[in-house]
């Protein structure tokens with residue numbers, strides 16, 4: 001078996017820094033807070049720690065609007081805290097992945113301030129400026145993800161600029177070589193500090209159609225959807241030239257040792273695959289968001305896994321994601337019991353799993369009263385229930401005030417149930433979600449078949465999904481997942497027998513299995529096969 005790289009063999013964990021741990025009692029998490037919790041991540045068995053943006057930002061989009069790419073926002077700490085963080089992460093044999101936001105800057109970034117200062121400014125062409133149409137209207141029909149048109153009128157210089165997200169997040173013009181060089185310089189700055197990889201924000205947005213053609217109407221638009229979905233973003237995203245940019249970023253990473261790049265890309269499987277690059281010279285891991293969008297149904301999921309597996313280019317490495325800071329939490333989507341089955345799925349599929357902070361304790365979406373909504377996506381489209389705040393609430397560590405997250409006033413309220421549902425309580429309970437995650441990660445990291453073996457689908461019906469993971473010369477594992485609340489049986493193909501290695505019901509572990517197995521509702525089982 002080929003030697004695996006750290007981002008292939010290890011598990012990735014996403015921290016949303018505002019909500020992980022506050023160290024200075026201002027109610028917002030910070031880098032020193034993360035430092036305090038590194039032992040926890042290590043005990044969980046995590047390899048790669050991805051932190052959402054911590055750079056200087058006016059926080060219009062909570063850090064995804066950056067005004068200085070080479071500094072830490074004071075709310076999170078400073079560069080010396082960062083240096084300590086990376087050192088402590090490395091000391092624990094873990095890796096640090098930063099969020100790189102190259103598609104757009106803050107409108108307060110000096111580059112944009114210069115760009116908007118006059119049409120003659122040398123940085124004018126660093127952003128996307130266009131004349132109004134003769135009747136004064138916007139240059140084309142492109143829409144912003146967070147509602148309304150993607151064009152903002154600049155009174156002073158009498159042109160529109162394009163923003164795929166908020167008007168406070170103007171898009172950079174990646175066709176300009178100076179922009180490319182400036183962002184490569186940012187990457188070099190962090191790579192030289194020892195950062196192990198980047199998660200590249202909205203990678204598929206980076207280049208737009210050279211002719212700015214109108215996007216076509218989406219025939220499947222329904223009124224509950226974000227207004228952005230009225231059109232199909234055929235000309236504003238996923239342009240062929242984006243791959244040249246990804247390739248440049250990758251080439252830079254390849255000048256360093258064992259650095260990696262994740263691409264945030266919401267596209268259908270076939271288009272997603274192109275982000276691996278024509279010759280595996282693109283993103284190491286184009287994020288696979290299939291499990292975020294499919295309904296929780298055995299046939300759909302099994303079919304999607306098969307399609308994804310079949311589409312991965314030779315030499316490409318798969319990956320799986322169950323949650324992130326933009327999506328409803330898995331435990332709220334499918335229920336706490338099924339979330340255990342989902343954890344088993346995530347950690348037994350072939351490829352790198354990414355865990356969203358708090359999912360390992362089964363955190364649920366927290367209802368945020370309307371007056372407390374922070375997320376611009378929620379505020380801009382108030383009738384559509386699109387606020388991402390519920391999935392971004394502070395981590396409950398124990399039953400002390402504010403779950404031990406902060407002594408101050410938390411920036412978002414915690415789940416009311418934090419006294420019962422927190423890290424410390426779950427750590428002592430062998431049946432908890434946290435214990436399940438730990439056992440699953442531990443097994444995955446110990447067993448070559450689970451870490452890197454083939455994925456072999458065996459059986460799917462209305463209730464269960466069965467597959468085998470196997471690599472030559474190692475034990476085979478059969479995974480049986482009951483995606484329903486009802487009990488059921490699975491009849492083995494005649495020659496199979498084995499021992500339950502791990503189950504969502506720990507008391508079953510060690511039981512020998514032959515011919516037939518009976519499963520509880522919401523149960524997942526991993527069997528070590530004897531033959």
Ligand code: GLC
Pocket residue numbers: 061064065101165201202264325326
């Ligand atoms: C990505 C981020 C999201 C952010 C958006 C704009 O999708 O994950 O949180 O709002 O980009 O930067």
